Amino acid sequence: MKLKRFLFIYFLVVLAGVFCFSCIDNSYDLEKLSGKMELFGNSISVPIGTTTIYLDSVVGNLTQDSGSLTVKDGVYVFEFAGSMDMSGLTSALGDFSLAAVDPIMTTTPLYDASLVFWTPYDIPPSVYNYTDNSSMTLPDFSTDLIAVDSVDLNNCIVRIILRSEGLGGPKLKESLNVRFIPQGAVADYFYNGQKIDEWSLGMGDTIDLEVRRLRLAKGSNSLEITQDVTLNIRESGDVTALEPIQTMMYLEMSFVNPLDYEVVYGKVNYSMSGNAEPINFNALGDVLNDNVVLSFYNPQIVLTTESNLGVPILFNLDLGTSNSVTGESRKLNDANFVMTPAGSPQEMHQNRFVIDKTNGTGELFKINPDQITMAYNFATDVASAQNHFVSKNTQTTMNYSMQIPLQFGSDLNIGMGSTMELSLDSQEFLEEQEDLTVGLNLNVKNRIPLNLKLRLTALDVDSMALFSVSSGDIKAAAPIDPATGFATGFSQTSTQISLSPAHTSLLKRTNKMRVEFLITASDQNPFVSVQPSDYIELAVGLQMEGGLVVDFKSED
């Protein structure tokens, strides 16, 4: 029995000992467990993703306030078009008119019956000849605008009326004939549509002649006409003197309508200046940085004029660009042209002028302008040996077309990018990183004929740069067609952007991150052209070295 009791007690002691002598190891107090964990202590590279950026997705979406983006021959082209205000010229010419011509009356003495004793007196049969001249003075049609040399008239009718004083008789009309002979070549007379050099009227007749041209050169300022009068009395009593006076013939000459012209010839002296509506040039949009050299290889401005004006015009285009952000501006001052006149009043003559890289248009855009202005001056070329003419309905238009192909010159240096808000809430997380180096590995297949470089700039709340890191150069596509500037192949580049521990510590103060592509031209060709099908294929990998430290307790 004692043995049983002993064994019982012994076993209880052993059993209790198993549990009771189990001890608490305070060094394993889980309350003191650090939440810090280091992941990927050596390094880790993770493919973040791939993307293919077609140029069309970037450039194709660019919009212009007053222009458009089109593709011509495979090349992107910014196009702007507008017109110059030529209304000043047409208005001035339209105001020109011909002054009115005063009517004249010429008196020619005929048979002198003042000494006859009775009347009616039968003038003895015979042939009586008389000669006289008429002169219709023309006003000075010239103005300050036009030194009129000659005029093509429109529906210009001169009316000539013959009447007599003191003559009568049954055959007076048949017996008296007046032959009119214009002197000089001042006017061209037409009767029934036929040009005539002379014409005749009987006593009491009226004739309407059309004058189609007046020649006023060399001081000619009147219409001179000689009248040869023949009074042929065959039998006594055919013509009688009705009163004992000196019989007379009266010739009245007047223009039926106010003078109107179709074409005026002579030197035109006119000048004017003006401005085209400014072009808001968005170009590559807000994504472009400041301080860039936006080198378009061959921007072109094409001016086209169309006019029936027979006046040579000296034209000067004053093209300017400005960048409202940097305050920079550029001008192109030596764009002078001569608008050749229409060959005839019926011709709508066209002129086309091209201002391109030979005029230095590329320089205009290197400041990354946001506005393009066009001022112009023109004046008629009074020194020209050519005769001038102005039609009654002068029409003159001047249009411009600005074409800026996305062909870049060798000094291109731009940055395109955008700024992203960052919300790095876990500042404690960043504080834990002591040795962490973070890198972005970039494998780039570049089909764009431009060298690229990726740059990240950390900005604080005041948009001040905290640090900036860049990738290596991403080579431009190659080869490049020397004729068109198009890439015909691609390049492949592996490069990296690294954030050192010093950078990661600055991330705590980072409010925004600016992501930019720094773009320079390929030196393979004087120019390169970008086309919608150009692309850049990016494979992005994240690489971390030195261990990523996280503290799970800090999230509590």
Added chain:
Amino acid sequence: MKTTGRILFFMVLLIALTPELRAQKVNSLYFLERSPMHTRMNPAMAPKKSCLGFGLGNIALSLRSDMALSDLVIPGRNGELITFMHPDANKTKFLSGLGKISDFSGSVNVELFNLGIRLKHFYISVHSGIYADMGLGIPKDFFSLFMLGMDATQASTRFDLTALNFEALLYTKNGLGFTTGIGEIFNVGANVNHLVGIGNMKLGFDELSIRAGDQQWDVVSKGYLRYAGPQQLLFTYSEDNYLDGISTDFSSLDGPGNLFPPGGGLSIDLGLTAKPLPFLNLSASITDLGFIRWSKYHVQQAVSNETFSFEGMDLAFGEESQDEEEGNGIGDQLQELIRLSKDVSTEAFVSGLTTKLNIGGEVGILNDRISFGLLSQTAIARSRLLYQDFMLSANFKPGSMLQAALTYSLLHGKMSSFGTAVNLKLLYVNFFLAADYIPLIYTPQMIPVNNSHFNLQTGINLMF
């Protein structure tokens, strides 16, 4: 629904469970013949009294790991406790201590009902219980990947994750046992159990490897995820037919096979004891020799047999990516790596239990008041040896009221693998409590420091 499914999916994926499911009973009870659950370990070893238990008759819990807490946390400087992933921890040392695969497992067994009737030399029992076993195997390279990452001097680093696997099994066992003596020396017994499979999920790979580089990860994924169970749990697939989660739908409880349980099977336990000498007991048993056949109507399977390159997300410059709408979280990317696609050719399959061969010998002294036992336990699954365990036991059996054992298991050969068992009987109430791996050192939060294994078995029954 989709988010819930994803959470479920990855909870299942990441829960720490074993690759080989080992429904554990506490071996320390093996030599306490008055314990009512004694007969579960060897049907020939039946209690001398009749027994009745409801709900609390037997509750067993087992947690196993290849790593103890002391492997995972290390006392650091200034009294701070650091994890094995802390920047100051020696990660290379930790990794060198790992095997090719690290197993984590757990099991729970609750006996819902048991009744044993002693009729002189016969003992007849009926029992019904529910068993849940779960396990996860994590390959060493998995730890290497997250702890060290890649070899910075190489363009790429290969990680072999083929051993990544998990399995979860839920079933009920309803059995009938019979024990009888054969002469004065021998006892034989058998349990015949009807198994009802409730659910089984298994992930495994013939090959899963990642060659990690900075621009792409080349992945070879040849494996499967198989689920057998109620059809209310559904695999969901993306538009391109890849598994993207698990959803639940209880709107329709009817359907082919819903009238029957997902799985059914049979297992037997056979036992033999011999008492060739008055002080010597020899015993042998084989338990859980059986299978569960899962109905094809309840099987869903997703397979992968792909070699592909993972190049990250489609960054979709300047556009709203559809990926963004669907989420690009780590979970999605893990799915993307494994790429399990729907396998419509699902068939019925059979899953085996882990069979245990127990061979024991017990020598008694002082009229068997004290005895010393040796137990060999061999676990076999799919014709493969899972483990071999030896247990030394010192047993104290002063009377019918108390039996106790102090054991030492040689599975790991550490001092921490002391175990003990107590069986108390007060009038008609029998209480037992046993554990094979009693921790000797605890954290202040009473978490074992050095134990990577822990099990516990307890129960209250009426014995009359």
